[in-house]
Amino acid sequence: MTTNERLQPLLEQYDWATERLESRLAGPTSNSGDGNDVEVPALTDAEYLWEPVAACWSVRKRTDGPGPGATKLIGAGEWGRDGAPESPWPPPLTTIAWRLDHLSETLSGRSNHLGGDRTFDRATYESCPDAAGAVARFREAAADWRRVLIGVDESDYDRTGLSSYPYGSDADETFLTIAWWENQEILHHGAEIALLRDLYVHRAQ
Template sequence: MEFAHARTDRLGMLLDQFDKAREMAEVRLTGLTDDEYLWEPAADCWSLRPRGEARTPRAFGPGEWLLDLGNPDIPGGEYAEIGRQIASGMTVEEIAEDWSVSSARVEEVLAHTGPVPPDKTPVTTIAWRLCHLHYEFAGGWEWTFGERKQDPKLMVDFTPSASLALERFWETVGRWRDAVEGVSEEQLDQVGYSQYPYGSDPDDPYITVVWGTNFEFIHHMAEIALLRDLWRTRA
């Protein structure tokens, strides 16, 4: 991407950022093997597992392979987001519903003082991170440009094949990106243009949803890149 041709409109800047991040990610994921894809670098990892072998209470997927998911909570890294939600006018009950936790847990976070506790979320495999992104992009398209019917967590038939997973993933990503490019200025400002059922999309202007999708893609791809480095040097 040539800087001289970079767009300066707000959607253009976000799309340019996404395209560059995708280009880097595609290079970093070249040569991903099945063993590396499913490698568990620590004990008690969340990963992709055959149906019947999942280790977490809310593991999900429509097919023979399920993605680990534990009980919902508000990690330390999201305490500031709870404060922002309160400042935006959301009630404790609405925040609790958004995070699938009790109102008491939200009150506990709001009452917290001092240093934020460290996150205790488990280490996740490359497969988990890629599948997590995959169903979010699939759901992001479905609940913005599609029929807004399918549960995002049941839209992707997860696979232990790294090459097949990547092929399907980039196809889904491309469809989302092409659709976003056609969004108008008015739609970017429209609250609830995306009705994605997990998170705050229905309450947000669509421009912030696009920004959030970029953030999600970039930070998970950075984590995947680090896991690839650790795999390469594990001996």
């Protein structure tokens, strides 16, 4: 399938951002930005759940309840992600687990509500308690979203509300705007995750 020239720059940015984040999470190497590969250890469970400051939002056992400042644990299953009816301001610092879970949930949900049967419901989404499972889920969700992106007909690029994902502004946005938004989500959360990985290595022992 030939990608339309309007989508191509967004798709190239998406591919770069997801590959960069996946390699930064799973290793064994990641591009340093200057063309050289550096060794990167795979994300561990301890690092995945590390809370560098008090009152972090994270992914938690449901039996432990939500963390400080959160009022609920999003999703179903034994683990959930800290949340609240309204996003607090200033926003809480979040763990790698929270950020990665948030990315995977939005990618999976938007894939389903744009190119699937539109049955995805956040209430039944299950968070991963471990790093390996979370990285694998992100990889799968990222692949699903890419498949949906290239499957959208060019005639629908400017259509408002093509995605029915109910946990964002999708009803008021065009397809290309949603594609751009998912890119910036991966770029900025990916950068945050990379910084948390660096801080974890240099944390006080």
